[in-house]
Every structure is written in C-alpha cells, then in structure tokens.
Amino acid sequence: MVRWIAMLAGCVMAAWSGLAAAETYPARGVRLVNPFPPGSPVDFVARLAAEELQKELGQFFVVENRPGAGGTIGANYVAKARPDGYTLLVTSSSTQVIAPVVRAEMPYDPIRDFRPVSLVAQGPVLIVAHPSLPVTTLRELVDRARQSPEAIAYGSSGTGTILHLAGELFQSRTETRLLHVPFNGAVPASTALLGGQVQLMFDSISNAAPQARAGQLRALAVMTPQRFTGLPDVPTAAEAGMAGLEFPAWIGVFAPAGTPDNVVLMIERALRQRLATPVMTERMLGAGLIPELMGGAAFAAALPDQIRFIEGVAALAGVPKQ
Structure with missing residues (x-):
C-alpha cells in the first residue's frame, strides 16, 4: 500500500513538473x-x-x-x-x-x-520570358506554344521541383507542350534564362522580380489569386485569361x-x-x-x-x- 501511494505521488509530481515546464515555455x-x-x-x-x-x-x-x-x-x-x-x-x-x-x-x-x-x-511563382521570345502577354505565350509544340524551352530547378511542376500545371491547363530543361537548382536555371539558353521560366518572385524590374526579363503573369504588390502591373494568370493556374x-x-x-x-x-x-x-x-x-x-x-x-x-x- 505504501509503495502504491509512493508510486502514485511520483506520477503526480512528474505530471505536475511536465505541466509546469509547458506553462513556462520557452524556458x-x-x-x-x-x-x-x-x-x-x-x-x-x-x-x-x-x-x-x-x-x-x-x-x-x-x-x-x-x-x-x-x-x-x-x-x-x-x-x-x-x-x-x-x-x-x-x-x-x-x-x-x-x-x-x-x-x-x-x-x-x-x-x-x-x-x-x-x-x-x-x-508566388512568376512566369517570366527572355526578351528574345516574341510574346508580351500570357495569351500570346499560349498561342505561340500551341502553334509550335516543344519549340519553347523552359528551365527549372530540377525534375519534380516547384518550378518544374508549375510549368507542368501550365501545360495541362493551357493544352500546350513546352520543352522542359532541368538544372541543378534555381540559380543555374535563372542564369540560363538570362543568357537566352532557355526562353521561359516559372520562377519564384523573390528570384525573378529584380531582373523583371530591370528589363532583363519580361514578366507575363503571377500564379496567385491576387496580384503581387511589388509588381503591380503584372496580372494574375486569371486576369490574363488563364484560370486555374494558381500554384501552392x-x-x-x-x-x-x-x-x-x-x-x-x-x-x-x-x-x-x-x-x-x-x-x-x-x-x-x-x-x-x-x-x-x-x-x-x-x-x-x-x-x-x-x-x-x-x-x-x-x-x-x-x-x-x-
């Protein structure tokens, strides 16, 4: 009996100690x-x-x-x-x-x-094009891609990454076929885009916005429900006539x-x-x-x-x- 009481008291004390520690978080x-x-x-x-x-x-x-x-x-x-x-x-x-x-x-x-x-x-994912690609809107990009399947190459940070799957979502929703060129990371993919080795990228705004503001890249649309206030003139994909292109x-x-x-x-x-x-x-x-x-x-x-x-x-x- 005494042993049982001691065990019970120990359990109560342990539970109280744990509760006290949680209540004082972070200690x-x-x-x-x-x-x-x-x-x-x-x-x-x-x-x-x-x-x-x-x-x-x-x-x-x-x-x-x-x-x-x-x-x-x-x-x-x-x-x-x-x-x-x-x-x-x-x-x-x-x-x-x-x-x-x-x-x-x-x-x-x-x-x-x-x-x-x-x-x-x-x-947010930003759809950006190299200036050599003769498109200025998302609609023009879709029309050109439909006319010439796999003629437009898009770079990504690798197969199965956000930047790759955003491009795949774009193709499935717009019924187009692009040429996917995977790189070992976003930086080499972005470098290839700036150099014109690929013509398109579905890039993070944090990476692509500075080049878009400088005129090195052409921003076509953001894949979000609302516009990005840092690029107020760039429409959402839905505003550009392509619904269903929001990417998580x-x-x-x-x-x-x-x-x-x-x-x-x-x-x-x-x-x-x-x-x-x-x-x-x-x-x-x-x-x-x-x-x-x-x-x-x-x-x-x-x-x-x-x-x-x-x-x-x-x-x-x-x-x-x-």
Missing part, C-alpha cells in the same frame, strides 16, 4: 531548423521569425540550416525530434506537399509526423507531432502578434513574399488537399518518382 533557447541553404526565401522567413519570436517570448531563437535532399534531411530531423517545442521546422511546400508526391522513398510522413503551427507567407508555393512553421497544444498556440499567437504589422509586411514584400498568417488548425486542414492537387499535376505530366 531555454529554441532551434528553428531551415532545411534549405542560407540565402533562400525560407532562410529569410526563418531568420525574421527567429528575430521576432525572441522579442516576443524572451528566449533565444536560433536558425539552424540543415540542407540536403531537397529539404527532406532537415525536415526529417525535426520529425524525429522531441515534441517539446524546442525544435521547430521553417520550410516550404517543397518538403511537405511536393516531396511526398515525387520522391520514391520518404523518411517521414508530412501529415502524421508534423503539427502545423502557422502558415507565414506565400512565395508557401513558407510555414511546423512542430513535431505530439507537441503540446499550449506550446503550439503560444508560438502561433506570437508569430501573428509580431509578423502581422505594416513593417513586417513591407519586409516580406521586399523579399518577394506575400504575408499570409494562417493558424495551425486551418493550415493542417489544407495540406491533404494540396498533396492531392500535386498528385494530379504529377500524374498528368507523367513525372517519375525520383
């Missing part, structure tokens, strides 16, 4: 894992979030880059981390929506192994599955408090991102539909699993 520094190299849009958001969360919650938030395998190495590291809120993932739709569709083997399940904390921003490209924050509710809600509220301001909006727009703060529950509900959408795009294009 030490927090790691924000970025599964991509420094300098990427994800890295920008991770460092911005770390800076603002530190101000709001009073502890160090440190960005740790763990790139490799299209972001899945860093994502898997967080998926296997202790679910206590001290290791978080700042990532894009590449690791949570696209990778499970295009990779033959996945080290984690993007739905089962993570708990979405908050969507932070959209990373975003950046958000995730915790390992099993992370306590109060911890997740605390981070979500802190992100909303610090990032939903005019100053932060301007900083994100300046980096080619559209601020969009969505709570974890709504974010989680949207992910399965996005995966199914990408599955449909990949299936229609015959994209092989890598």
Whole structure:
C-alpha cells in the first residue's frame, strides 16, 4: 500500500513538473531548423521569425540550416525530434506537399509526423520570358506554344521541383507542350534564362522580380489569386485569361507531432502578434513574399488537399518518382 501511494505521488509530481515546464515555455533557447541553404526565401522567413519570436517570448531563437535532399534531411530531423517545442521546422511546400508526391522513398510522413503551427507567407511563382521570345502577354505565350509544340524551352530547378511542376500545371491547363530543361537548382536555371539558353521560366518572385524590374526579363503573369504588390502591373494568370493556374508555393512553421497544444498556440499567437504589422509586411514584400498568417488548425486542414492537387499535376505530366 505504501509503495502504491509512493508510486502514485511520483506520477503526480512528474505530471505536475511536465505541466509546469509547458506553462513556462520557452524556458531555454529554441532551434528553428531551415532545411534549405542560407540565402533562400525560407532562410529569410526563418531568420525574421527567429528575430521576432525572441522579442516576443524572451528566449533565444536560433536558425539552424540543415540542407540536403531537397529539404527532406532537415525536415526529417525535426520529425524525429522531441515534441517539446524546442525544435521547430521553417520550410516550404517543397518538403511537405511536393516531396511526398515525387520522391520514391520518404523518411517521414508530412501529415502524421508534423503539427502545423502557422502558415507565414506565400512565395508566388512568376512566369517570366527572355526578351528574345516574341510574346508580351500570357495569351500570346499560349498561342505561340500551341502553334509550335516543344519549340519553347523552359528551365527549372530540377525534375519534380516547384518550378518544374508549375510549368507542368501550365501545360495541362493551357493544352500546350513546352520543352522542359532541368538544372541543378534555381540559380543555374535563372542564369540560363538570362543568357537566352532557355526562353521561359516559372520562377519564384523573390528570384525573378529584380531582373523583371530591370528589363532583363519580361514578366507575363503571377500564379496567385491576387496580384503581387511589388509588381503591380503584372496580372494574375486569371486576369490574363488563364484560370486555374494558381500554384501552392508557401513558407510555414511546423512542430513535431505530439507537441503540446499550449506550446503550439503560444508560438502561433506570437508569430501573428509580431509578423502581422505594416513593417513586417513591407519586409516580406521586399523579399518577394506575400504575408499570409494562417493558424495551425486551418493550415493542417489544407495540406491533404494540396498533396492531392500535386498528385494530379504529377500524374498528368507523367513525372517519375525520383
């Protein structure tokens, strides 16, 4: 009897200690894992979030880059981390929506192994052409592509990446055939476009907008529901007469599955408090991102539909699993 009481008291004390630790979160520094190299849009958001969360919650938030395998190495590291809120993932739709569709083997399940904390921003895809391609509108691009199948080459950051699948979505919706030229990353693809080795690219606004503003590239449309205010004269694909060309490209924050509710809600509220301001909006727009703060529950509900959408795009294009 005495032993049973002692065991019960120990359990109660352990539960109380765990609850107290959760209530005082964060009691030490927090790691924000970025599964991509420094300098990427994800890295920008991770460092911005770390800076603002530190101000709001009073502890160090440190960005740790763990790139490799299209972001899945860093994502898997967080998926296997202790679910206590001290290791978080700042990532894009590449690791949570696209990778499970295009990779033959996945080290984690993007739905089962993570708990979405908050969507932070959209990373719009911009359709850009080299000036040598004689088109000035999206409609002219479609007409020319229909007249000469596979005569227009578009570069991407590699087979099965966002920039490749955005091009495949374009072809399936417009009933055109382009020539896909995959590169080992967005930078060499963009370099090839600027040099005229390829004529077209479905690129991130953060990468392509400066060249479009300088007149080195011609921006035809953005693949988002609304215009990007940083390029106010560039229409959406729908405004240009091509509906159904919105592509899910975003950046958000995730915790390992099993992370306590109060911890997740605390981070979500802190992100909303610090990032939903005019100053932060301007900083994100300046980096080619559209601020969009969505709570974890709504974010989680949207992910399965996005995966199914990408599955449909990949299936229609015959994209092989890598």
